[in-house]
Amino acid sequence: MATIEQFLESKDIRITAMRLLIYKFLASKEVAVTLSDIQNAFDKADRTTLYRTLKTFEEKDVVHQIDDGTGITKYALCEEGCNCEIGTDLHLHFHCNNCNETICLTQHKIPQIKVPKGFVSEDVNLVVKGICDKCS
Amino acid sequence: MATIEQFLESKDIRITAMRLLIYKFLASKEVAVTLSDIQNAFDKADRTTLYRTLKTFEEKDVVHQIDDGTGITKYALCEEGCNCEIGTDLHLHFHCNNCNETICLTQHKIPQIKVPKGFVSEDVNLVVKGICDKCS
DNA sequence: CAATAAATGCACTTCCATTGCATCTTATTT
DNA sequence: AAATAAGATGCAATGGAAGTGCATTTATTG
Numbered sequence: 001m002a003t004i005e006q007f008l009e010s011k012d013i014r015i016t017a018m019r020l021l022i023y024k025f026l027a028s029k030e031v032a033v034t035l036s037d038i039q040n041a042f043d044k045a046d047r048t049t050l051y052r053t054l055k056t057f058e059e060k061d062v063v064h065q066i067d068d069g070t071g072i073t074k075y076a077l078c079e080e081g082c083n084c085e086i087g088t089d090l091h092l093h094f095h096c097n098n099c100n101e102t103i104c105l106t107q108h109k110i111p112q113i114k115v116p117k118g119f120v121s122e123d124v125n126l127v128v129k130g131i132c133d134k135c136s
Numbered sequence: 137m138a139t140i141e142q143f144l145e146s147k148d149i150r151i152t153a154m155r156l157l158i159y160k161f162l163a164s165k166e167v168a169v170t171l172s173d174i175q176n177a178f179d180k181a182d183r184t185t186l187y188r189t190l191k192t193f194e195e196k197d198v199v200h201q202i203d204d205g206t207g208i209t210k211y212a213l214c215e216e217g218c219n220c221e222i223g224t225d226l227h228l229h230f231h232c233n234n235c236n237e238t239i240c241l242t243q244h245k246i247p248q249i250k251v252p253k254g255f256v257s258e259d260v261n262l263v264v265k266g267i268c269d270k271c272s
Numbered sequence: 273c274a275a276t277a278a279a280t281g282c283a284c285t286t287c288c289a290t291t292g293c294a295t296c297t298t299a300t301t302t
Numbered sequence: 303a304a305a306t307a308a309g310a311t312g313c314a315a316t317g318g319a320a321g322t323g324c325a326t327t328t329a330t331t332g
Binding site: 185207 | 280288
Binding site for chain 4: 171187
């Protein structure tokens with residue numbers, strides 16, 4: 001296993017102290033986090049920096065955005081085999097209506113979705129809402 | 137087929153000129169619309185009124201919200217058999233990356249989604265993104 | 273018609289996403 | 303190593319949409 005520095009550099013991302021901290025924070029979380037979550041964790045950091053760091057990570061396919069229907073964008077690290085960059089990955093996310101947390105279920109694949117004639121499916125966003133294992 | 141007035145009254149919604157207009161506007165659209173879409177169509181109407189009308193319609197199961205990932209809430213009329221009120225309906229929506237429109241595909245049902253042990257699925261939001269029939 | 277309840281319009285607030293610009297830091301070149 | 307360029311960061315500000323409070327108008331009921 002390479003170091004985080006090596007990993008980020010392999011993704012063409014320049015190393016800074018802030019970026020390492022943000023990456024480690026994301027890695028420590030099992031759930032998708034909001035910008036504010038990160039901001040609260042590092043109150044010395046400016047919101048804009050966090051925002052742009054996440055944007056950079058996203059462009060370099062290190063994290064992906066999740067729209068879980070709460071109206072607030074969440075972020076999570078891409079995992080091995082995430083294939084965000086290919087655009088064919090089938091993201092499955094679970095949003096708990098109780099604790100309000102959103103979890104990546106990367107091991108659970110989305111079944112093939114049929115669309116009507118003339119429609120071309122490029123991406124599928126699926127969010128299952130309910131009660132998570134910790135709340136049930 | 138009953139009149140719109142009768143239909144709304146059957147849903148326990150009081151009839152006003154504005155509500156009839158909004159309903160007809162929604163009915164004339166084959167795609168889900170945003171608050172701003174409606175506002176542009178009736179520039180004399182106040183945004184708050186539209187907002188609260190949609191909220192009322194939603195509570196009475198006349199329309200449902202759609203979160204297509206654009207970050208802007210969209211609305212569409214519920215159709216026969218929509219079953220929004222039961223909460224078990226499996227909404228399938230298609231968002232076109234080209235024309236940016238979102239279409240209800242009520243005749244296309246969402247397959248059963250498996251979730252890990254301990255998780256309870258209450259609702260599923262599925263948005264397929266790609267190119268719609270008009271843009272392909 | 274009076275009394276009541278609901279709908280509407282205006283003003284305002286809040287929250288999050290996003291951008292411009294100045295400054296600081298890191299990398300590159302000579 | 304100094305000069306330069308490129309990128310990262312921080313502050314301030316903007317914009318868009320959701321949501322709320324209150325006064326006014328409109329509709330319903332007795």
